[in-house]
Amino acid sequence: MNEGTMPVSCQNPLGLEGFAFVEFTAPDPDSQGRQLERLGFIETHRHPGQSVSLYRQGDIHFILNAEPFSHASDFATRHGPSACGMGFRVSDAARAHRLALQHGATPVEGVYTPFGDDLLALEGVGGTLIYLLDDSQFSDDVLSGWVPLTQPPVRQVHGAGLTRIDHLTHDLPAGQMQVWADFYTRVFGFESQRYFEVDDRLMGVDSQTLIAPDGHIRIPLNESRNAFNATEAFLSAYGGEGIQHIALETRDIYATVEGLRARGVAFQAVPDPYYEMLDRRVPHHNEDVARMKTDGILIDGNARRDGILLQVFTENTFGPVFFEIVQRKGGHGGFGGGNAQALMEAAGLDQMRKGLLRV
Numbered sequence: 236m237n238e239g240t241m242p243v244s245c246q247n248p249l250g251l252e253g254f255a256f257v258e259f260t261a262p263d264p265d266s267q268g269r270q271l272e273r274l275g276f277i278e279t280h281r282h283p284g285q286s287v288s289l290y291r292q293g294d295i296h297f298i299l300n301a302e303p304f305s306h307a308s309d310f311a312t313r314h315g316p317s318a319c320g321m322g323f324r325v326s327d328a329a330r331a332h333r334l335a336l337q338h339g340a341t342p343v344e345g346v347y348t349p350f351g352d353d354l355l356a357l358e359g360v361g362g363t364l365i366y367l368l369d370d371s372q373f374s375d376d377v378l379s380g381w382v383p384l385t386q387p388p389v390r391q392v393h394g395a396g397l398t399r400i401d402h403l404t405h406d407l408p409a410g411q412m413q414v415w416a417d418f419y420t421r422v423f424g425f426e427s428q429r430y431f432e433v434d435d436r437l438m439g440v441d442s443q444t445l446i447a448p449d450g451h452i453r454i455p456l457n458e459s460r461n462a463f464n465a466t467e468a469f470l471s472a473y474g475g476e477g478i479q480h481i482a483l484e485t486r487d488i489y490a491t492v493e494g495l496r497a498r499g500v501a502f503q504a505v506p507d508p509y510y511e512m513l514d515r516r517v518p519h520h521n522e523d524v525a526r527m528k529t530d531g532i533l534i535d536g537n538a539r540r541d542g543i544l545l546q547v548f549t550e551n552t553f554g555p556v557f558f559e560i561v562q563r564k565g566g567h568g569g570f571g572g573g574n575a576q577a578l579m580e581a582a583g584l585d586q587m588r589k590g591l592l593r594v
Contacts, residue, residue: 252451260553314474315553348366428568439464517573
């Protein structure tokens with residue numbers, strides 16, 4: 236289950252080793268389970284004593300927690316179906332927890348979790364939990380105590396071709412981006428990789444991306460600067476700051492998206508003018524633009540300098556929470572910042588053509 240380790244060092248003081256899982260509240264576990272299955276996940280295990288299920292695909296682990304009187308159920312009361320926690324793999328959970336507290340993290344104690352009462356957790360964005368887990372707490376051996384739903388127990392699921400969690404995005408109200416950037420930097424040793432602003436007459440969002448020392452945990456932060464943007468819409472629908480979407484990597488985004496559409500997954504629409512401007516904005520990309528348009532795939536980057544990012548977004552899946560599918564080519568390390576402005580320009584041009592917008 237481990238995607239590669241990085242030893243404890245001054246650069247990686249907590250011994251981070253990537254995402255272990257994302258935990259979702261499950262006020263309607265049957266419906267939410269079907270939504271995950273449409274995304275190519277398989278329910279491989281159930282907890283023997285709690286209403287908790289594990290869904291897997293590639294190296295991705297999603298937990299649906301429907302246990303009453305738990306952190307997840309309390310979280311669902313406030314936010315509905317949502318992401319209520321994320322697990323960080325570490326080399327030594329007790330040591331990592333101790334160091335995190337020394338650097339100002341807030342412990343969460345007495346939490347009823349699927350992994351035992353001794354699980355170490357920290358308070359994360361919007362009251363989510365950040366679990367710190369080593370192999371003694373989350374591994375195939377530990378899951379042997381859960382009830383397998385296949386025989387023999389499944390250890391690898393190809394599904395729709397999704398392989399791992401690429402990044403996980405936080406949406407924040409004005410004034411909170413630096414607070415959480417400082418938290419991840421101070422506690423875990425993250426570094427800020429990219430910062431950009433999205434400006435428009437009707438939109439204002441500041442964003443920066445934080446990268447863990449191991450390189451596998453990446454958390455973009457979006458901060459709203461006015462009342463007319465997607466971040467503000469999330470904050471309103473969700474009821475505060477939180478995890479807005481989870482990006483999942485694939486090695487073939489065309490095959491994955493076409494397979495997911497066939498399963499009934501709905502994706503966010505892209506205005507036609509976006510593809511008319513594509514070759515000028517990202518020259519030498521060597522992608523099939525007609526197929527990109529059919530699949531609703533976006534592109535960003537510089538093909539000759541630092542590679543490209545292909546990405547597509549589902550419609551809202553769990554409440555206002557949605558998923559992103561990404562493929563990175565040529566070592567591109569960005570997160571689609573150029574697409575925000577390109578989409579706004581394309582949408583404006585589309586509205587002008589339809590007579591809905593005048594300038």
